[in-house]
Amino acid sequence: MSNRIIGFLLLILSFSGGWLWMDYQNALHLPVVYKSSTITIEKGDSFNQITDKLVAQKLTVKPFWFKVIALQENAMTKIKTGEYELSPGLNIPEILDLFVHGKAKQYAITFPEGWSYKEIRQEIDKNPYLEHTLNNITSDALMAQLSVDLHHVATSNSTSIAPLEGLLFPDTYFFEKHMSDVSLLKRAYDKMQQVLQQEWQARAEGLPLKTPYEALILASIVEKETGEKSERPQIAGVFVRRLQQGILLQTDPTVIYGMGDSYQGDIRSKDLIAPTPYNTYVISGLPPTPIAMPGRDAIHSALHPENGDSLYFVAKGDGTHVFSASIKEHNAAVDNFQRKKK
Helix, strand or coil: CHHHHHHHHHHHHHHHHHHEEEEEHHHHHCCCCCCCEEEEEECCCCHHHHHHHHHHHHCCCHHHHHHHHHHCCCCCCCCEEEEEEEECCCCCHHHHHHHHHCCCCCEEECCCCCHHHHHHHHEEEECCCEEECCCHHHHHHHHHCCCCCCEEEECCCCCHHHCCCCCCCCCCCEEEEECCCHHHHHHHHHHHHHHHHHHHCCCCCCCCCCCCCHHHHHHHHHHHHCHHHHHHHHCCCCCCCCHHCCCCCCCCHHHHHHHHCCCCCCCCHHHHHHCCCCCCCCCCCCCCCCCCCCHHHHHHHHHHCCCCCCCCCECCCCCCCEECCCCCCCCCCHHHHHCCCC
């Protein structure tokens, strides 16, 4: 072979090597995402299938270099399932970083303070991004999966009301697509247990509450009685003094809860004497379960009630209440703020 041919071949190899090196550098550093897109990596997807999904999204990914860079970064076997949002400007190493660290797209669901378990279930059941399994689980199985401590919790055998009532912390929870509804409930339950135990350990002395669960029941009533944060310790003080003095709580939210679906917006006289487990105009002490999800403020107020002598309160119509120490004062307040409006 002549020197001219050898030189020509070396020149071709040199150009080819230079071109490969530049192509590799471009694959390593240049963006491959120019328009926001979403890719879902399913369980069982091979690396080639993942690559095909990227190409199908019209990303400027060259499969050869994608595989080479993944091998270099030891990423091929570490990719996690999930739904990934690819924003403009990402290059191959950045995309692999998302996949390897499981930085999947997050969705949000909110449980407001004062919601019942029924309302939570409705919110969960209509969420299209969760995996829905609750309809196939019995109450006992669900409680077991959530690791609920049944020692002080009213169970479905003792009441027809949902056993998880009040045990889920009201908050906004972020989750990845296809997370199970049970896993979401587990997070809300664990958060409530954490908050409740923290507040219980720092509770005031001399409270007529034997367990954290009883505190939760009282907190749920406080939560439903007022949305005014500053009033919650006063509301709690009224109920604590009533419990200490053996006076019926006589709180409308418990009556409403006990009425269930029969409540149509008004409490009638016959509802106040109807014997349900939640009618605190009839039963003494606390109802058997919480009536809603209390937030931390309501829990704190139930465990740190304001001192005083008031035993009654009536709504003024602006979200606040008038507090009274005697039935005479209370009746006057009722005449002023309730009967006058009628």
